[in-house]
Amino acid sequence: MTERAAGRQRIGVVAEQLAMRPWAAAGLAVSGVLVLGAALVGLVYGGAAMHAFWAGSVGTWYALTSGTLVRAVPLILTGLGVAIAFRAGVFNIGAEGQLLAGAIAATYVGLRGAGALGAATLPLALLAGAAAGAAWAGVAALLRARFGILEVISTLMLNFVAADLVSYLVRGPLQEPLHIYPQSATLPSIARLPHFGPSTRLHWGLVLAVVLALIVWWVLVRTAAGFQLRVVGANPFAAAATGRISVTRVTTHAFLISGGLAGLAGAVEVTAVTYALYDNLSPGYGFTAIAVAILAGLHPLGVLCTGFLFAALETGATAMQRDAGVPAAWASAIEAALILAIIAGVALRTRASNLARGGSEE
Amino acid sequence: MTGLDPLLAATVRTTTPLLLAALGELVTERAGVINIGLEGAIIGGAFAATVGATHFGIAGGYAGGLLAGAGVGALLALFVLFVRADQIITGTAITLLAFGTTGALYHAVYGAGGVALSIPTSAALRIPALAAIPVVGPALFDQPAATYLAYVLVGVLWWHFHRTHAGLDLRAVGESPRAARAAGVRVTRVRALAIVFGSMLGGLAGAVLVLAQAGTFAEGMSAGRGFIAIAIVALGRWNPLGVAVAAVVFGVATAMQYVVQALGWPIRYELVLMLPYVLTLLALVLSPRSAAPAMLARLDQ
Numbered sequence: 001m002t003e004r005a006a007g008r009q010r011i012g013v014v015a016e017q018l019a020m021r022p023w024a025a026a027g028l029a030v031s032g033v034l035v036l037g038a039a040l041v042g043l044v045y046g047g048a049a050m051h052a053f054w055a056g057s058v059g060t061w062y063a064l065t066s067g068t069l070v071r072a073v074p075l076i077l078t079g080l081g082v083a084i085a086f087r088a089g090v091f092n093i094g095a096e097g098q099l100l101a102g103a104i105a106a107t108y109v110g111l112r113g114a115g116a117l118g119a120a121t122l123p124l125a126l127l128a129g130a131a132a133g134a135a136w137a138g139v140a141a142l143l144r145a146r147f148g149i150l151e152v153i154s155t156l157m158l159n160f161v162a163a164d165l166v167s168y169l170v171r172g173p174l175q176e177p178l179h180i181y182p183q184s185a186t187l188p189s190i191a192r193l194p195h196f197g198p199s200t201r202l203h204w205g206l207v208l209a210v211v212l213a214l215i216v217w218w219v220l221v222r223t224a225a226g227f228q229l230r231v232v233g234a235n236p237f238a239a240a241a242t243g244r245i246s247v248t249r250v251t252t253h254a255f256l257i258s259g260g261l262a263g264l265a266g267a268v269e270v271t272a273v274t275y276a277l278y279d280n281l282s283p284g285y286g287f288t289a290i291a292v293a294i295l296a297g298l299h300p301l302g303v304l305c306t307g308f309l310f311a312a313l314e315t316g317a318t319a320m321q322r323d324a325g326v327p328a329a330w331a332s333a334i335e336a337a338l339i340l341a342i343i344a345g346v347a348l349r350t351r352a353s354n355l356a357r358g359g360s361e362e
Numbered sequence: 363m364t365g366l367d368p369l370l371a372a373t374v375r376t377t378t379p380l381l382l383a384a385l386g387e388l389v390t391e392r393a394g395v396i397n398i399g400l401e402g403a404i405i406g407g408a409f410a411a412t413v414g415a416t417h418f419g420i421a422g423g424y425a426g427g428l429l430a431g432a433g434v435g436a437l438l439a440l441f442v443l444f445v446r447a448d449q450i451i452t453g454t455a456i457t458l459l460a461f462g463t464t465g466a467l468y469h470a471v472y473g474a475g476g477v478a479l480s481i482p483t484s485a486a487l488r489i490p491a492l493a494a495i496p497v498v499g500p501a502l503f504d505q506p507a508a509t510y511l512a513y514v515l516v517g518v519l520w521w522h523f524h525r526t527h528a529g530l531d532l533r534a535v536g537e538s539p540r541a542a543r544a545a546g547v548r549v550t551r552v553r554a555l556a557i558v559f560g561s562m563l564g565g566l567a568g569a570v571l572v573l574a575q576a577g578t579f580a581e582g583m584s585a586g587r588g589f590i591a592i593a594i595v596a597l598g599r600w601n602p603l604g605v606a607v608a609a610v611v612f613g614v615a616t617a618m619q620y621v622v623q624a625l626g627w628p629i630r631y632e633l634v635l636m637l638p639y640v641l642t643l644l645a646l647v648l649s650p651r652s653a654a655p656a657m658l659a660r661l662d663q
Contacts, residue, residue, distance in 0.1 A: 091659075150659055160636070
């Protein structure tokens with residue numbers, strides 16, 4: 001028990017460090033790396049590359065709405081999930097697997113239920129996705145609560161199982177009727193999330209993501225449950241010592257909600273963007289989500305901004321590769337550099353303030 | 363018997379990089395650190411091996427892989443031990459950094475289309491008497507040198523952990539760093555070395571992928587092997603012999619997919635691929651908690 005509590009304390013310190021006054025540090029790190037990245041790209045690849053990046057990310061109305069904002073939706077939803085888990089001291093690095101579980105469930109309900117469910121198909125598909133994501137996270141939550149198994153290891157493994165499960169389903173039980181392509185049949189229109197208009201790919205998932213970010217923020221800051229979650233994340237010992245907070249219950253709930261949001265991201269992706277299940281449905285949204293949440297200082301409203309930022313970075317980079325021949329992979333490198341810059345900044349600042357307060361390092 | 367020979371050969375081939383990476387992860391985890399950046403070390407090692415082998419031949423390729431691994435490890439050690447950043451977040455970021463950098467450099471150096479590369483590859487080194495053993499001989503003893511290195515490392519690490527002072531120090535750091543420090547062990551130095559050594563083996567695993575198997579580089583060719591290595595260490599219950607067996611389990615499952623497809627067996631290979639992970643989760647549930655180093659993923663401040 002004490003052994004596990006010690007582990008939680010370490011994680012608590014991390015949550016506290018990252019959640020503390022995120023904006024100043026984040027702003028500095030983001031602007032620094034973006035300016036550096038832009039300068040490098042401009043110097044090495046020239047103005048054409050920078051123009052392609054601009055036009056492909058936020059510089060034209062179509063790119064902004066049908067590219068960047070569409071890509072931001074799954075990043076925001078999974079990023080919110082990761083932020084909640086990390087805030088509670090739960091290292092859920094399985095958002096990718098939970099997203100796939102949600103995509104599977106939504107595809108299943110959308111394909112098999114459309115006939116009987118009618119207009120209820122879409123909401124039920126989305127709910128099924130969230131439930132499947134929560135259940136996928138629930139396995140790791142149970143293993144942690146019941147057997148003390150590190151969630152880092154279990155969620156990593158469940159990511160692989162989910163990816164293999166998708167591979168199996170789209171070549172087996174859920175394969176399209178002609179049995180030629182490794183993908184599911186296309187969802188009927190009754191199971192699709194509507195777009196904002198005929199000429200845009202932007203869909204109602206964006207509204208869902210923004211509303212959920214506001215709800216998560218409100219719950220975290222204004223409700224007793226949110227307060228408990230923050231206390232558990234900041235200091236599980238103190239939380240347990242109050243005698244009023246069950247640390248295991250709070251972390252388990254945070255884990256389930258985290259998985260539910262990732263599962264919803266998968267369901268939205270299937271019902272609004274791909275309309276079918278297939279391998280590599282997600283270009284690593286669940287992993288980028290970790291970067292999105294960290295950069296936001298684990299703040300739900302910050303996730304809205306960083307989710308948008310990373311979406312712009314990725315769509316811009318894709319355009320840059322297509323139109324100017326600049327490797328899109330630089331986007332990942334810049335994302336990673338952002339994260340390393342911010343965690344170094346936060347950790348060093350915390351140490352400096354500890355030393356200034358007269359605390360010792362060891 | 364049909365299918366057994368190719369399955370054996372394919373198993374040894376797929377197991378070699380997994381075993382090397384898992385042995386590296388084992389050393390790092392024994393010091394109490396989970397290296398999520400191992401995946402980054404593998405892809406970095408693969409790319410560096412490609413560049414090294416193109417310019418300096420095979421030896422240069424392996425040296426490049428080791429160097430890239432050491433670089434990734436040094437970065438992780440810097441962040442975890444000196445900046446005191448969280449190891450899991452740092453490891454994730456380092457893997458992302460390695461994927462981005464290798465992908466971009468590959469395009470930049472070898473062209474946008476990914477020109478077909480011809481890299482010198484290391485030939486199999488046949489061990490005369492042993493390779494003559496029926497059935498298992500050729501599969502086990504007609505392999506590139508890296509495979510033999512992996513065999514030897516299993517024994518060496520076992521010896522190191524259980525029969526040397528340095529190995530005792532390493533394990534003490536992962537179990538109780540305070541006690542180790544009180545006993546005069548330089549905890550931070552042991553951890554730094556464990557992280558760098560583990561990442562170097564990851565880099566070597568990446569080099570093996572390029573120089574002994576694919577003969578070329580592809581973006582993302584590490585394909586999750588760094589994460590699989592973490593699973594292997596857990597299934598192998600944090601000891602070298604267990605890790606060797608666990609690596610073979612994952613190797614067999616991976617090899618099965620080729621054999622199943624080639625021979626048209628009526629099994630879905632995706633389900634076979636899933637099995638080792640499920641097995642690992644079960645093993646974690648069934649094995650006593652004491653199998654994992656007590657301080658794993660928790661650095662005392």
